[in-house]
Amino acid sequence: MERINAWTTYKKREEKKVMDLGKAYRAFLDKGKTERECVKEAIRRAEQAGYADLEKVEKLQAGDRVYVNTMGKAIQLYIIGTEPLEKGLNIVGAHIDSPRMDLKQNPLYEDTDVAYLDTHYYGGIKKYQWVTLPLALHGVVAKKDGTVADVVIGEDEDDPVVGISDLLIHLSAQQLDKKASVVIEGEALDVIVGGKPLKGAEKEPVKAAILAILKEKYGMEEEDFLSAEIEVVPAGKSRDFGLDRSMILGYGHDDRVCAYAQIEAMLKIAETPRCTCCCILADKEEIGSVGATGMRARYFENAVAEIMDKLGEYSELKLRRALSSSRMLSCDVSAGFDPSYAASFEKKNSAYLGRGVCFNKYTGSRGKGGSNDANAEYMGRLRAIMDDNKVCFQTAELGRVDQGGGGTIAYICALYGMNVIDSGVAVLSMHAPWEIISKADLYEAVKAYHAFLMNA
Ligand code: MN
Ligand code: MN
Numbered sequence: 102m103e104r105i106n107a108w109t110t111y112k113k114r115e116e117k118k119v120m121d122l123g124k125a126y127r128a129f130l131d132k133g134k135t136e137r138e139c140v141k142e143a144i145r146r147a148e149q150a151g152y153a154d155l156e157k158v159e160k161l162q163a164g165d166r167v168y169v170n171t172m173g174k175a176i177q178l179y180i181i182g183t184e185p186l187e188k189g190l191n192i193v194g195a196h197i198d199s200p201r202m203d204l205k206q207n208p209l210y211e212d213t214d215v216a217y218l219d220t221h222y223y224g225g226i227k228k229y230q231w232v233t234l235p236l237a238l239h240g241v242v243a244k245k246d247g248t249v250a251d252v253v254i255g256e257d258e259d260d261p262v263v264g265i266s267d268l269l270i271h272l273s274a275q276q277l278d279k280k281a282s283v284v285i286e287g288e289a290l291d292v293i294v295g296g297k298p299l300k301g302a303e304k305e306p307v308k309a310a311i312l313a314i315l316k317e318k319y320g321m322e323e324e325d326f327l328s329a330e331i332e333v334v335p336a337g338k339s340r341d342f343g344l345d346r347s348m349i350l351g352y353g354h355d356d357r358v359c360a361y362a363q364i365e366a367m368l369k370i371a372e373t374p375r376c377t378c379c380c381i382l383a384d385k386e387e388i389g390s391v392g393a394t395g396m397r398a399r400y401f402e403n404a405v406a407e408i409m410d411k412l413g414e415y416s417e418l419k420l421r422r423a424l425s426s427s428r429m430l431s432c433d434v435s436a437g438f439d440p441s442y443a444a445s446f447e448k449k450n451s452a453y454l455g456r457g458v459c460f461n462k463y464t465g466s467r468g469k470g471g472s473n474d475a476n477a478e479y480m481g482r483l484r485a486i487m488d489d490n491k492v493c494f495q496t497a498e499l500g501r502v503d504q505g506g507g508g509t510i511a512y513i514c515a516l517y518g519m520n521v522i523d524s525g526v527a528v529l530s531m532h533a534p535w536e537i538i539s540k541a542d543l544y545e546a547v548k549a550y551h552a553f554l555m556n557a
Pocket of ligand 2: 354387532
């Protein structure tokens with residue numbers, strides 16, 4: 102039952118491909134630090150590869166490529182296959198939101214000559230990991246006149262960065278006695294943004310100086326924060342990790358590594374596939390797949406209905422058949438076995454960095470609660486596809502029984518009655534500002550998703 106390390110299977114030429122893919126993925130990560138930025142990048146690449154906006158297409162036929170943009174925060178790509186849609190689609194789905202801090206609606210304040218932006222964290226984070234790091238601001242400001250300004254501060258080398266302070270060790274006797282979950286509390290995640298008073302300003306002169314900068318750079322008034330979405334994320338680029346450069350240190354591998362592997366797998370398809378292929382990049386997974394851009398919204402089934410209509414095949418019954426006959430890989434990261442924390446894992450059923458794409462038959466916690474438990478028959482079929490296409494894969498569950506757990510978008514798509522299984526890339530330090538993956542696992546994920554789209 103021992104799975105092999107993918108690196109041992111590569112000859113020189115293939116290892117170069119692994120490294121080149123890692124480099125391209127790093128560029129994607131650096132451009133896509135928010136769901137909006139990832140959607141923009143996905144559209145740019147899809148259009149380059151001949152995909153058209155579904156809204157602008159009147160009729161569809163086999164071989165056509167289209168995308169569906171949901172509010173700029175979620176996106177779906179489709180390649181129309183030769184078989185009728187009611188036979189089902191081959192679907193890969195990942196999420197492009199990542200843990201971070203979001204600015205509150207009334208965020209800016211001044212305290213003792215320092216200006217701060219108040220935040221509310223998004224997704225599951227260990228709050229103590231987010232202090233004393235260079236942070237950047239990414240997002241949009243929607244003004245009353247309908248214009249939307251993009252904001253990115255802290256990524257250019259000449260840009261300033263922002264950040265959150267921590268108490269000095271010299272005075273931390275009390276703080277260090279606290280439980281790790283409250284060492285840094287949610288309300289303490291306030292980002293320092295300024296320290297110079299505006300000359301002549303009567304009250305809150307440091308805040309006034311920051312407002313003057315925002316006005317000059319973005320034409321923004323303080324009230325415009327009411328209709329802004331600004332995310333506070335780790336500043337700076339992803340890096341090769343390890344002296345052998347076998348890994349990548351980056352922000353947001355969860356789940357942009359799977360999102361990227363999906364895009365690559367879709368764009369690799371040059372021919373017209375038998376089954377229609379679909380790639381979903383969803384938002385809001387980290388907070389329960391809620392809202393109009395989360396997987397629980399109906400954009401996926403609406404898109405399939407639209408496509409069916411534009412193929413001249415639409416009926417309510419055929420739509421339901423298409424959804425229930427589909428096959429899906431819910432592509433999300435898995436907890437990489439960490440020898441430094443071995444007690445939290447069960448060695449036989451853990452995901453290991455470098456051993457290829459990982460299938461999780463089930464996720465969930467405490468007796469598989471909240472899981473999508475994939476069917477044995479489906480896993481059997483996937484094993485055959487993976488082996489036929491020489492994909493290195495492994496199987497795992499998320500840590501030791503009763504240690505915790507987690508979920509993905511798998512259970513939501515399974516509600517349509519389709520076969521769904523979780524499959525993704527192992528990550529070290531998941532949900533930390535800087536996470537680690539192996540380049541070999543990314544490479545095997547692309548191979549796996551491509552093989553699945555063409556053969557499932
Ligand atoms: Mn995830
Ligand atoms: Mn996550």
